[in-house]
Amino acid sequence: MTTGKFIYSNRLLNIETGQQLTKNKHLNFLNKDGEMNPMILSKVNNTIDDILHVEQTGQEKFYIYLPNEIEEKLPKQLLKQISKDITSSEVRVITAIVALAQFAKAKNELVYFDQINRAYFELDLSELYQMMGVGNSKGKLRTLVKEALFGLNQKKYVLIKNSSISISHLVQVHEVDGKNPNKLKITVEGCFFNFEKESYFHLPADINKKIRKFSTGRPNAQVELFIKCLYQAKHCTKNNTVEYSYDTVFKLMKLQKLVDNKNHKHIQPTIEKAFDLAKKLDLVKSIKEGKDRMGKVKYNIEFC
DNA sequence: AACCTGATCACTAGGCCTCG
């Protein structure tokens, strides 16, 4: 299971990078007068109200991970209460579950709920450890993987398909056997398995393992998301290259966060770390830095 | 505001211990 490739949905990557509104052609965030789309606004507001009143309703506490356009408009204080940034463990767990859902589908072990575009499958935690690249590893790491997995139960995302919007889980996890806590039932949204209806690209099955190997120290979620974007770009390109402006790289890796935290000098090393990791993964062959017509930095990336 | 510094967090790597 450490060789080969699996399919990854473009829509899912857009959700992870907060671009589901940016990339959607059917649903405009702003109308022509520059006002927020009332349908999106009311769904988001309802969810925010739910989160703020969760103690009264007795539900489990949860958080929402918002599209960039909405996050920019909300006050920082409110964001702190209702949202959590995507973590590198979360990025890796989502990647692993996409792969595992596909393996389950191939074995006819995926159970569909067509009407709601969801499915579930059963898995043993050991399979997840393998896909996370911590198969032969220590207890502490396994604990972190488990925490990241069950953490998905507390995260909701803005899901947009064509012109419809919902705010819901991507993944839900339940124990199914009282005697065996390692046996889990995983419910996933359509972007994890419904590739007849989704556009997609490919990822290597051992991606998490390789990333662990090449990227030491504390992992950076945005760098790892950028790597997925590069795999996507490779799938789309016709001449085996892609050109990213500095601004695109800046946006994809959400480097504004570093500026906000006055970590200005970490920006360049972060970009270089991402490019370096892409090279080590045998994804990218070379990167040439140039200037566009406006004199702004751009990167010509040649894939392997 | 820009910059610096130290604390804390989230890992990796590797040595060591334990128990079958």
Add this chain to the structure above:
DNA sequence: CGAGGCCTAGTGATCAGGTT
């Protein structure tokens, strides 16, 4: 004896507070 788990040092990311 050896696989798995525990412990700790090292590293990079992040953050908070202080200084210029």
